[in-house]
Amino acid sequence: MKYTLKIWRQKSPDEKGRFVTYEAHDVGSGMSFLEMLDSVNQGLIAKGEEPVAFEQDCREGICGSCSLVINGIPHGPDRGMATCQLYMRRFPDGAVITVEPWRARAFPIIKDLVVDRCALDRIMQAGGYISANTGGAVDGNVLLIGKDQAETAMDAASCIGCGACVAACKNASAMLFVAAKVSHLAILPQGKPERTHRVRAMLEAMDREGFGSCGNQYECEAVCPKSISVRFIANLNREYVRAGVVESGLPAEPESPHAESA
Amino acid sequence: MMKLDPKIPVGPLETKWDRHRFSEKLVSPNNKRRITVIVVGTGLAGASAASTLGQLGYQVECFCFQDSPRRAHSIAAQGGINAAKNYQDDGDSVARLFYDTIKGGDFRSREANVYRLAQVSAQIIDQCVALGVPFAREYGGQLANRSFGGVQVSRTFYCRGQTGQQLLLGAYSALCWQIERGQVTMHPRTEMLDLIVIDGQARGIVVRDLVTGRVSIQTAHAVVLATGGYSNVYYLSTNASGSNVTATYRAWKQGAAFANPCFMQIHPTAIPPGDEHQAKLTLMSESLRNDGRLWVPKMAADHRPPGDIPAEERDYFLERRYPRFGNLAPRDIASRAVKTVCDEGHGVGPGGQGVYLDFADVIERQGQDVVHERYGNLFDMYNRITGEDAYHVPMRIYPAPHYTMGGLWVDYNLMSAVPGLFVIGEANFADHGANRLGASSLMQGLADGYFILPYTIGHYLATAKLLPVGENHKESRAALQRVTGRISRLLNAKGRRTAASFHREVGKFLWDHCGMSRNKAGLELALRSIPALREEFWRNVAVPGSGEAFNQELEYAGRVADYLEFAELLCHDAVHREESCGAHFREEHQTADGEPTRDDTCFAHVAAWEYREHAVPILHKEPLAFEFVQPTTRSYQ
Ligand SMILES: Cc1cc2nc3c(=O)[nH]c(=O)nc-3n(C[C@H](O)[C@H](O)[C@H](O)COP(=O)(O)OP(=O)(O)OC[C@H]3O[C@@H](n4cnc5c(N)ncnc54)[C@H](O)[C@@H]3O)c2cc1C
Numbered sequence: 001m002k003y004t005l006k007i008w009r010q011k012s013p014d015e016k017g018r019f020v021t022y023e024a025h026d027v028g029s030g031m032s033f034l035e036m037l038d039s040v041n042q043g044l045i046a047k048g049e050e051p052v053a054f055e056q057d058c059r060e061g062i063c064g065s066c067s068l069v070i071n072g073i074p075h076g077p078d079r080g081m082a083t084c085q086l087y088m089r090r091f092p093d094g095a096v097i098t099v100e101p102w103r104a105r106a107f108p109i110i111k112d113l114v115v116d117r118c119a120l121d122r123i124m125q126a127g128g129y130i131s132a133n134t135g136g137a138v139d140g141n142v143l144l145i146g147k148d149q150a151e152t153a154m155d156a157a158s159c160i161g162c163g164a165c166v167a168a169c170k171n172a173s174a175m176l177f178v179a180a181k182v183s184h185l186a187i188l189p190q191g192k193p194e195r196t197h198r199v200r201a202m203l204e205a206m207d208r209e210g211f212g213s214c215g216n217q218y219e220c221e222a223v224c225p226k227s228i229s230v231r232f233i234a235n236l237n238r239e240y241v242r243a244g245v246v247e248s249g250l251p252a253e254p255e256s257p258h259a260e261s262a
Numbered sequence: 263m264m265k266l267d268p269k270i271p272v273g274p275l276e277t278k279w280d281r282h283r284f285s286e287k288l289v290s291p292n293n294k295r296r297i298t299v300i301v302v303g304t305g306l307a308g309a310s311a312a313s314t315l316g317q318l319g320y321q322v323e324c325f326c327f328q329d330s331p332r333r334a335h336s337i338a339a340q341g342g343i344n345a346a347k348n349y350q351d352d353g354d355s356v357a358r359l360f361y362d363t364i365k366g367g368d369f370r371s372r373e374a375n376v377y378r379l380a381q382v383s384a385q386i387i388d389q390c391v392a393l394g395v396p397f398a399r400e401y402g403g404q405l406a407n408r409s410f411g412g413v414q415v416s417r418t419f420y421c422r423g424q425t426g427q428q429l430l431l432g433a434y435s436a437l438c439w440q441i442e443r444g445q446v447t448m449h450p451r452t453e454m455l456d457l458i459v460i461d462g463q464a465r466g467i468v469v470r471d472l473v474t475g476r477v478s479i480q481t482a483h484a485v486v487l488a489t490g491g492y493s494n495v496y497y498l499s500t501n502a503s504g505s506n507v508t509a510t511y512r513a514w515k516q517g518a519a520f521a522n523p524c525f526m527q528i529h530p531t532a533i534p535p536g537d538e539h540q541a542k543l544t545l546m547s548e549s550l551r552n553d554g555r556l557w558v559p560k561m562a563a564d565h566r567p568p569g570d571i572p573a574e575e576r577d578y579f580l581e582r583r584y585p586r587f588g589n590l591a592p593r594d595i596a597s598r599a600v601k602t603v604c605d606e607g608h609g610v611g612p613g614g615q616g617v618y619l620d621f622a623d624v625i626e627r628q629g630q631d632v633v634h635e636r637y638g639n640l641f642d643m644y645n646r647i648t649g650e651d652a653y654h655v656p657m658r659i660y661p662a663p664h665y666t667m668g669g670l671w672v673d674y675n676l677m678s679a680v681p682g683l684f685v686i687g688e689a690n691f692a693d694h695g696a697n698r699l700g701a702s703s704l705m706q707g708l709a710d711g712y713f714i715l716p717y718t719i720g721h722y723l724a725t726a727k728l729l730p731v732g733e734n735h736k737e738s739r740a741a742l743q744r745v746t747g748r749i750s751r752l753l754n755a756k757g758r759r760t761a762a763s764f765h766r767e768v769g770k771f772l773w774d775h776c777g778m779s780r781n782k783a784g785l786e787l788a789l790r791s792i793p794a795l796r797e798e799f800w801r802n803v804a805v806p807g808s809g810e811a812f813n814q815e816l817e818y819a820g821r822v823a824d825y826l827e828f829a830e831l832l833c834h835d836a837v838h839r840e841e842s843c844g845a846h847f848r849e850e851h852q853t854a855d856g857e858p859t860r861d862d863t864c865f866a867h868v869a870a871w872e873y874r875e876h877a878v879p880i881l882h883k884e885p886l887a888f889e890f891v892q893p894t895t896r897s898y899q
């Protein structure tokens with residue numbers, strides 16, 4: 001099979017980018033999208049030209065490195081998968097495919113299809129953790145966690161931090177990412193003591209980094225490779241309201257035996 | 263001349279670690295603030311070590327080449343993590359986990375290290391739970407377990423098929439906390455390219471900022487490498503494409519010893535290779551072997567669809583050869599059995615490189631829903647890659663390079679042959695002998711990082727004489743020169759072949775001659791051929807672009823250059839080891855029915871290699887004494 005690719009090329013953050021057209025020949029249907037790009041790049045390198053820069057590592061949909069907007073959709077046409085899990089059999093022979101980077105104010109372009117997503121890490125550093133020292137943890141079965149609760153926490157924790165949700169959002173909001181992270185920890189008893197601080201600090205960091213606000217359009221859920229549900233955004237909003245109540249000194253709903261240490 | 267003292271504490275096995283910890287010197291809290299430790303790597307080993315060292319009060323400079331520490335290769339681990347919790351009351355204990363690991367490693371690891379690993383395993387689970395790792399739970403709220411290849415108890419903790427991800431996110435969140443507190447400075451997108459050794463002590467590294475291309479010097483009081491394994495030397499492996507040998511290889515050239523490089527785990531259940539453009543092999547978790555049955559047609563070159571082959575014409579070869587463990591036989595044994603049936607012409611799928619992994623029986627017994635709940639994400643993954651529906655046709659699988667038991671030599675304190683250079687996680691050689699059991703690498707990475715290194719490094723820092731050093735020290739400058747020299751050589755070769763084409767070639771060579779089974783003639787052929795390929799690489803590699811900018815091809819070419827040297831070391835080690843043990847199968851050393859024969863008289867040692875410029879590396883042997891277990895023939899029949 002063969003394809004025509006229109007790929008965004010941009011030498012550096014300050015330079016202007018543009019689409020460049022490449023032809024991909026002899027593409028097998030068993031090839032992944034990234035392997036197809038690899039083979040285009042091999043051709044460029046052999047000619048002494050700079051290959052198209054793009055990110056990837058695990059190629060199994062779990063590290064969150066790969067990040068391409070394919071035909072206008074982050075991670076391409078299929079739901080619930082990352083760019084690296086996309087196979088060429090998905091595209092008809094002869095198709096024209098456009099490939100662009102994530103576009104968001106908080107994700108400046110480094111080169112071609114590579115963007116800087118450290119803003120997501122800075123949100124995590126603001127409070128996306130449980131302050132538990134190494135050593136001295138109690139036995140893992142001391143606090144029982146119901147299967148449903150553990151599964152819901154796991155649903156949220158599946159987020160691979162790729163940023164597709166941001167790329168898909170008109171406001172470039174990181175709400176789904178933050179919602180996933182906040183919910184994961186807020187659902188578990190171990191995460192409860194710091195929940196008030198956590199939700200506030202992470203949302204403040206999100207604003208600081210230049211992400212927009214949530215417009216309730218839910219494009220994020222549609223492109224999320226882990227199908228993180230927008231229900232977690234509702235949960236995030238509840239956590240935030242609850243944090244306001246706690247701060248104001250009014251009694252929040254009691255949650256023994258793991259009530260907050262405030 | 264290098265001297266390798268494993269520094270194993272004397273006395274009873276059960277109390278070695280406790281007594282050792284007590285006898286170790288501590289660094290006073292005030293002094294910790296003045297001590298800088300470099301941690302290279304943010305996988306399970308690196309992230310847990312960096313966060314714990316930060317928590318203890320050291321200043322930590324932490325590096326990874328990905329854009330975020332949470333993308334380290336550990337994220338991809340699927341199946342689970344072992345711990346001797348005995349929550350199932352099925353007879354598990356520290357002693358049993360110890361014994362399983364020693365035996366699984368085919369009696370080529372140190373008793374003391376492995377015992378300590380088993381001892382701290384339980385604590386790891388507690389620590390992870392405290393950090394919010396959402397392990398699978400039973401309805402009653404207790405932690406759930408599953409069983410995993412090569413053992414008969416159920417001691418594996420898991421988070422669906424994403425255990426590595428969740429453990430890494432836990433360690434990463436601990437790291438985030440220490441970054442927020444200012445104890446750890448994180449340097450993502452920064453690659454270590456050399457080690458700085460001053461007065462015989464590891465005192466820093468040379469790094470390249472992968473965005474700007476700037477090369478700089480980082481000095482410290484000690485250096486910890488947690489840079490993972492080197493399976494990608496085979497080109498195709500289950501590892502993330504960025505995993506590489508550069509950090510450990512460059513440290514080797516600066517005086518660390520490389521131990522057992524030929525102990526290379528080939529995982530039995532990966533999706534078989536397709537066309538030549540394939541960039542990686544995808545692992546299908548070992549947990550599938552709990553319910554799936556491996557078989558091939560009894561008749562060679564039988565091209566009927568699997569459904570048309572009646573039961574009596576199928577060879578369930580693992581169940582036949584290893585009735586006691588059946589489909590759960592350890593990885594090395596299962597991989598070789600797959601290779602044998604394929605070499606005999608029974609393989610299925612393109613090129614006859616594959617065997618069936620069939621779920622029909624369990625689906626009939628327990629229903630598709632149960633299988634979906636257990637393995638749904640793996641079946642989806644398989645479907646995406648192959649376009650086939652494994653609920654209805656059996657999966658096809660074939661072995662793939664997966665994990666490296668070999669690595670930099672370390673003593674009981676996890677310190678390498680260079681004082682002040684510590685090596686943890688998959689990057690060291692310590693705990694898995696000649697074969698690693700499933701779910702025990704995550705355990706080892708976190709044991710090293712959370713619970714072992716933070717103690718042992720303290721003793722070194724409290725007792726070593728560490729003079730102030732800086733960027734302008736002549737050894738620092740020399741290391742910087744080495745790095746910039748290599749970069750310009752790569753950029754100036756201006757040849758016609760891509761780095762990937764060399765990588766593929768050396769990988770294929772190793773796979774053919776130093777893969778699942780090896781013989782002297784093949785290894786010697788490889789040793790004769792690799793230098794020529796390397797020579798061509800430096801003459802004819804094409805690396806476009808500049809060194810002072812983001813340049814992925816330059817990064818990659820540098821790693822391939824190291825593979826082209828390292829491949830030789832791998833073969834030297836495989837030639838020297840005239841026995842078959844664990845994953846290392848020498849065709850000359852097998853029984854009449856194809857079982858490996860180990861030689862405890864001549865090879866019960868760790869082979870630690872010392873670098874020599876332009877010469878064959880020097881072999882040092884660390885004898886392995888078995889005081890507490892009796893090496894037996896590892897029988898899974
Ligand atoms: C597909 C797959 C599934 C697996 N499943 C399991 C399982 O179920 N259970 C189990 O126990 N084990 C499993 N393993 C093995 C296990 O995942 C790894 O052995 C383990 O995660 C290695 O962890 P690590 O911390 O040592 O290294 P890694 O996670 O590989 O981390 C290496 C780190 O070093 C950094 N680094 C490397 N070189 C440099 C350099 N030169 N400069 C700067 N930084 C550098 C990287 O950026 C990264 O942060 C699996 C492996 C694979 C491939």
Ligand code: SF4
Binds near residue numbers: 164177224
């Ligand atoms: S919520 Fe989904 S889309 Fe957003 S970062 Fe996480 S995995 Fe990616």
Ligand code: FES
Binds near residue numbers: 057082
């Ligand atoms: S490369 Fe890791 S998620 Fe795509």
